[in-house]
Amino acid sequence: MSTSELFRSRSLRSLAGLLFLLLAACGVDDTVVDPSAQDASDALTPVLPAPDVSDTEATEDASTSAASSDTTTSSVTTTTAATPTTTTPTTTAPTTMAITIPDTPLAQIGLELDLIATLSGPVGLVSRPGSADLFVIEQQGRIVRLPGGEADGADTTLDIRGTVSLGNEQGLLGMAFSPDGDTLYINYTDGSGDTQVARLAMNGTVANAASQEVLLTVGQPQGNHNGGWLGFGPDGYLYIGMGDGGGQGDPGEHGQNPDTALGSILRIDVAMDTGYGIPSDNPFVDGQTPEVFIWGVRNAWRNGFDRVTGDLWVGDVGQDRFEEITVLRAADGGGNGANLGWNAVEGDESFRGAAIPDGHVGPAVAYGHSGGRCSVTGGDVYRGDSIAALHGTYLFGDFCTGEIFGYRVDGSSADVRLDLPAVDRLSSFGIDNDGEMYAISGSGGVYRIVAG
Secondary structure, eight states: OOOOOOOOOOOOOTTTSOOOOOOOOOOOSOOOOOTTOOOTTTBOOOOOOOOOOSOOOHHHHHHTTTSOOOOOOOOEEEOSSSOOEEEOOOOOOOOOOOOOOOOSOGGGSOEEEEEEEEOSSEEEEEEOTTOOOEEEEETTTEEEEEGGGSSTTOEEEEEOTTTSOOSTTOSEEEEEEOTTSSEEEEEEEOTTSOEEEEEEEEETTEEOGGGOEEEEEEOOSSSSOOOOOEEEOTTSOEEEEOOOOSSTTOTTOOTTOTTSSTTEEEEEBOOSSSSOEEETTOTTTTSSOTTEEEEOOSOEEEEEEOTTTOOEEEEEOOSSSOEEEEEEOGGGTTTTTOBOOTTTEETTEESTTOOOOTTOOOOSEEEOSGGGOOOEEEEEEEOOSSOGGGTTEEEEEETTTOOEEEEETTSSSOSEEOSOOOOTTEEEEEEOTTSOEEEEETTSEEEEEEEO
16 A cells, blocks of 8 residues: 655644634645545545655645744653653453444445534634543634534633743644543643643633643654644543654654654653653653654554544645555554654655655555645544444545545445545544534534534
8 A cells, every 4th residue: 555644744833813724735635545445536546656756845844934943852851840740551442332334335325514613713623531521622712612513502622822932833833531431631832932741630621730740751852743633542542642743754754764853753651740751651751752653654644543443543734745644553553663654665665765664553544635636634433323324434534635535444335535525624523422523614614514
């Protein structure tokens, strides 16, 4: 399978307040997908274009010219009093249930988008364990609660506007609730543009701002490729998506350097009152940055764990040519120590002549920039009951075209455009506690995906 590269720039202009990430992925031709794709008329074209090493990131880099040009390797700075300690991994397994893949071709499933709320620059949606409420991230620095998943009675869970940076791809970028729902974790860029991962105690449906504890800080050389995703894995640990620090082609060489937090997905143990621990099976537990769990990442914007299998799906935005989805199977270690290849590999090919790392993990799905496509928006595996024919399908899309695609987890049908209208500035997907899925428009709309 050919595929590659990481999430491209989606920018939020500070004057517009909430414009989401403008991905200047100017890439070339055609698309690359799993060659087993069915429904050819709706699938992404399985054609690998000739290598193109032209500078297609000039627009993106121009937008970051005001940011620091320092590409020195950044490291994690622990800002709490407690020193990170090594902890023993838990053995919690994902929900056990039979996995049945429906026979209905993906392109034939009747689907609709049901608008449930219109907010200001939303970039994410999460559910809280034990609650029917939905929580929507606004990039400007606010988290909005939708009681019972509806706009009626919507209120604010957290407001840190004024403390986050809003240039380029910065802002409040991610959130997650602890498995017991009592603690909120957030990922944002501060006034200096650096990544902060913090936790706050929940007081009912409101986060206690005074309780905020910054767990770690990661210096950001430039204003783009900040990542921002947070999620708890089936092992109970907190996973943190980090971009490569920005700039064209990863000038700081962060992706292939596991001694930096940049260009990685981090994994930490937060089951303690203060500070955090390092799981003892982290692959670089004795290294300079023991938080690193997965490396070779460009800008994994939106990722998700399959609640049935525990597999980790990574949506990595591309640069010159390809957008990619990588599947890290729980049965194979869930990605522990996996090198996704950036910046040596784009798809399964050398990036600008670099040597391809031995044993790197290539993507399951990739597509190019034809037809106005520019930047992948990773999603989740549908596990709800409302749309039986969609069960076991990973949903993802493209930020620029707003198309939504499906990929069956068993690979029986791949990269098929679903029968859904385009979502303007498709910034994210979300999933509720019932496994139902949502599509988020950076222009304001929050949509529930329902049967047509």
